[in-house]
Amino acid sequence: MSPAAGSPGGGTPVTLTGSNFTQATAVRFGPNFALSYTVVSATQITAVAPAGSGTVQITVTTPGGTSNGVAFGYAAAPALTGISPATGPATGGTTVTLTGTNLLGATVVRFGAVNATSFTVVSATQITAVAPPGSGTVQVTATTPGGTSNGVSYSYVAVAVPVLTAVSPGQGPVGGGNTVTLTGSGFTGVTAVRFGSTPASSFTVVSATQITAVAPPGSGTVQVTATTPGGTSNGVSYSYVAVAVPVLTAVSPGQGPVGGGNVVTLTGSGLTGVTAVNFGSTPALSFTVVSATQITAVAPPGAAGPVQITVTGPGGTSNGVTYFYVGVPTLTGATPAQGPTSGGTTVTLTGTNLLGATAVRFGAVNATSFTVVSATQITAVAPSGSGTVQITAVTPGGTSNGVPYTYVPTPVLTGLSPAQGPLDAGTTVTLFGSGLTTTSSVLFGSTPASFTIVSDTWATAIAPSGPAGPVNVQVRTPGGSSNSVVYTRVGPPGI
Known part of the structure; x- marks a missing residue:
């Protein structure tokens, strides 16, 4: 029989095939008689299903007896609850996702009175369909053996064709992988970015006037285009060139505070055109390409420990050079905590993160001398002074808290x-x-x-x-x- 399912309300035409159908006297759907039937030939009957539910056996009765049964399912009526996107260009071509219930076995999806260009039943709760050309607002429906669903609104809108005005940088390595910025207009809803005929490795619509895209591998000069529901843009030229991968040889200073903000100088080669500087996976707060062999960058915040600094240019991403994030130093004590106003007292400072100390100060005055004993200890010779001052230690990680030191006058x-x-x-x-x-x-x-x-x-x-x-x-x-x-x-x- 065909179809093998129908609406619970009945009325579905069903074609039965078999043998010895001449002089059929009854067609039943389970215990219920067909609303009507026609004996087409000894091997075919058409019948109209009555109302019912669940799965029933269809049988044919003739003077020769009652046939075997074939299963017929009463399918629940489909229902649509949503459509996304709910708008698209008058030219059609937009892929929409329909959500609802009882969508299995869908035979037709219509936009108003027009069949979808194509559709795919994903599950009992989802169908994807390609909108045909149209205008205004129409009701989208789905038809299954259980009937035709309610409609959900879809609006045809006039969508402008996107326009590209520039691509930056305008060139990159033949291996691809570099990020370019496209500027123009009408970028909302972009569905594809192509370098010649090759899709971008990935792209992000930043705004209606900007897209970032990762160039695929290629050669020569190609036209970059963007496609939206409104059509495909004009092309802007992008050239694949043999560009050397940048190389880093040193970073100075090689360490800094976990809070970031310090300026480091990167040296190497092939640094012209660098588009990104990263500390580990975190972008530098800012950077300046000074020359083909030097970049200055402002370190972002980071966790204590080493990271690899890399730079990315048209030729690809460089090797890494090691940079250490140093914890902010802390002082917990000073022994002795007092000394003569003439200075000269050797003071032992205890704390944490004291390695690499570049200064020890008694108030605003530098210690006469100091020695970093370990990450937790410094010895410093007090300068002359008066009153009570705060001793601080300065490292690449920053300036510590202060611990008090009192200058005692000579008795x-x-x-x-x-x-x-x-x-x-x-x-x-x-x-x-x-x-x-x-x-x-x-x-x-x-x-x-x-x-x-x-x-x-x-x-x-x-x-x-x-x-x-x-x-x-x-x-x-x-x-x-x-x-x-x-x-x-x-x-x-x-x-």
Whole structure:
């Protein structure tokens, strides 16, 4: 039989083929009689299917009996829910995607009263169809054994033919692969970009006036064209030339901060016409082709670690040169954290990412000298200064946070009381002066004494034992050693 399916509402004409159909008295679709039937010959009957559902067996009854059954399916009516795109040129040719339900077995797709140029049933929920020429807004329908669907609107519009005005660069390597920029008008909806008769390797419609395309391999001079639903543009000339692949030999500096923004100089050959500079897969923030052997580029942000810098020109993409993204240095401590105003104290700085340090500063003043011990340690000699300043370290990764360092003034002694005492230890001596707060030791000659800091101008010390006579008393602080004041040991009186 043909067709093998029909609408649940009935009315589908079905042709049955077989034998011994003469004098047929009934045609049934399952238990239901055909709405009508005609015996065409002993081998053919045409019948109109009644309403039904599911799959039923069609049988023919004659005076000789009832035939075997052949399966007939009642197909659900198709329904359309969407069309994309919903517009296209009056000349037709646009491929549209119809979505809906019960689309299997579609026999016709119509744009208004006109059949689609062609169509493909993708699944029960999708059909692709090529729009025929037309005008205005029409209803697109799909017909299946289950019937004809509802319509979805499709509008024919006047689409301008695209126009190309320029291609940049206008030449590239015979191996293709370089990106060119097409400028012009009417680029919306571009479906193809061709270099001569060869499609571009890929293309992107940036706007109605700009397209970027990757040139395919080729030779000689070809015409680049763009095609939209409005037609195919004029051509602009593009030449395939034997262009050397650029070569990089060095980058300076070879490292920089993870935040990017630093300027590096690339040297090599064949750099004329370079169209891209990449740090790994990330484009440089900007670049300038200085000459055929030099490019300056601004590094983009990146993750700590090495990346390969490459450049792309008409001849292709260069080899890579290694560039290191360096983490921003941090300081966690300074030991000692204070020293004399005259400077000269060796300070050990601890932190992270300290390799490659180019400067250590005490406030705004550079350290007298410094040594990078490791990624976590620097030793630096403090310059002269005053007050409390922030020590910072500068590396290719940037400038660190600051850690405090205090300049301590040299202590001064103005007097002591009492100025003499016995030979034995134990006399409490009060020292007067300034800069005594950070006193680290009190010396009677070369002998240390125990002491107590009372204030910046006052300290007490227990005089140690010693021989009779005068002895110089000094205090020492991170700011240095004070002047001396004299304390005299007096022996017991003789008899």
